[in-house]
Amino acid sequence: MSAQFPECSSLLNDVIEIQDIIGSMKREQQEQNVTIRPSYDGSQRMGRPRFHIPKEQLELLLELRFTDADIANMIGVSISVIKRRLREYGLGRQNQYTTISNEDLDTHVLRLTHGNPLLGQRNVQGLLSSEGLVVQRSRVAESLTRVDGAAVAMRWSRTIQRRSYSVPGPNALWHIDGNHKFIRWGMVIHGGIDGFSRLVVFLRMSTNNRAETVMDCFTEATANYGIPSRVRCDHGGENKDVALFMNSHHGESRGSCITGKSVHNQRIERFWRDLYTGCSFRFKDLFHKLEEEGVLDLNSGVHLWSLHYIFLPRINRSLDQFVQGWNNHRLSSERGKTPNQLFVQGVIQNRGSNQTGVSEILHEPDMTEYYGVDWDGPVPQEDGEVEVSGLPCPVSNERLLQLKRTIDPLGHSEDGFGVDLYRRTVDFCNEIVE
Template sequence: MMSLNTSARNRFTTISDPDLEEHVRRLHNQFPRSGSEMMRAYLHAEGIVVQRRRVRETLKQIDPAAAAQRWGQTVARRTYYVPFPNSLWHIDGHMRLIRWGLVTHAGIDGNSRLVTFINCGTDNTALTVLTHFVRATCRYGLPSRVRSDHGGENTLVALLMNLLQGNGEVRHITGQSVHNQRIERLWRDVFQQVVHYFYTLFYSFEDEQILNPEDDIQKMALQIVFKPEIQKRLDLFRHAWNNHRLRTANNRTPTHIWMEGMLANREQHSTAIDNVFGNDPYSQENIENGLARHGIRLDQLQANNDDLERAVIVPQPHIILSSEQQQDLQNAMTGTTDLKDRYLLCVRQIQNML
């Protein structure tokens, strides 16, 4: 028993309460609405493994009002069933930052709740969504089916799925966003933990009259400065989400559920499982080979005009900077760490270039 207790203690990082509070406070400033499990996962992403009790107590000290509010929150969920990992992925776009020309695209596995991709960009085109999707399949395999809303930005994913996985079956399911349960639930957490910070910050810039979303220079500067920061926080969120424990899944993480489901169902001869463990698991090269059998190249896929009309248009600044100007801009901002200062500096630099 003593050896078991020693082994359990060794799993945790030796860190003092003040040092732990410093780390939690910094992460809390970045992800102010995170609960104890997500905060514990954010710490884990930085190599700090501590007991759940210590994280809860630290969060309570830092922000007692928010901690009390989370205790009273419950989320009503409908009964939901997907048989295997990769049986069904949900994909969607999140438009809460569209006013400033920014949009987030994500995919989530319906069985395990594993976030397969989440990316911030400056457009809502079908090619962009396809690019994110293909990169995710190279990491997690090609799903058996995909579900999305009716938006035209999803048409190339639908075409890819039906060409590669078709065999007379429907491989892309469309419906209203409110019925895309897994990803709608994900968006709630993404907004609370990542997007809300930037949403309120950008409106505060407008209140200070240092940002006008109709001003091309200011919009471009905002995107140049904040898009990488948003993506950085989305990457941290994805890592934390995929490694946080789910109360409704016996405290397993989405990553554990995905891996266990894959291993437990290897003999089921499911398309979703075979795409990972079969003789020819999917990579981008195999996707390209599959399309080649239909006489199509991946870079030739295009949405038609009707599909484009159904896609939400993300307004973009009508300014083009040369690669040399872009590099000069990055060099000018080197050493300026405060995001607001970087934005104001970027605005001035672009004005001087034009």
């Protein structure tokens, strides 16, 4: 994936970091009965037993920018123990912030906010962090003012009051939903978010709203973050495979899959608003503009297919970049912790507990009972399903290969948005059709 989408390497690195921490905890659990406190080092001579804290674990927690107090609280030792181990291992936080001039910082901020004036301080700080640039929030705020002061004023006018929310830990409840703002153009965004940490576990745009598409997204997310204890979704038929899996895995009587109206799925409904203002609105505005200028005809199969060919990869690349920033942005309601930090912290603090979502991360589930289950089998359709069907390719397989060699959807665009690539694709398809 990183070879096809080089801009997404930071997102993959974030997932790998979390998986490394979880893997380290799994190995600990196999070696001993897991407690919240670290094991004792029996090789210590006279005196108080010495806590054994693996160097690799401390390195990973430092990479996620946890403080000494956070690490001590998660592992279950005093801050002085953590400080001593950091000194012994030669680990520290020297140069915690990246050395960068205001001019260079403004260049990065201008690039990240290009075409999107609604990105705020925390989102931009998260995007910079995902690129390895750790910058004080105050400097980010000053840079945003220098780059586009009018946009700062506009964002202040759009602030809203947040609601309180609480679940016991990571993977206790995932919220999954489909965003249908692009239905007009035959596209839909499927997303999932961990309710405890607000970590985005999957986010993908597709040209169909089928149950197997949602299940593919969900399965990939569980491979990265474990199987959640419960899932909340709406009654749409696109969620039936996920509901069938959850009820089969955890049981039906415990509310493994909670279905209801979208208004009851506020966690991800709130996220859709942030996604729209922070990423997807510029594509929606662009498509409307293409229609107004007569460049895009919704009654033309060639036009719609060309739109999907060019913009589906470009939008998914932007979604991945948004997830990078989101999972690394600091949450004011969580004392400045990022979703990545909250997820890892929650797993460490709740290991050894009876929370199903956390135990599923630390223990490989027995999938034997699911062999032979037909996830695509007939299931009654639910009310509220939104139909989005993929369009047939207007050219032959041979000509499609030629198109792929000729026009790269993620290649350089003269206008910066991909419109010129879309026009070339339409011309290419029309030549063949004619």
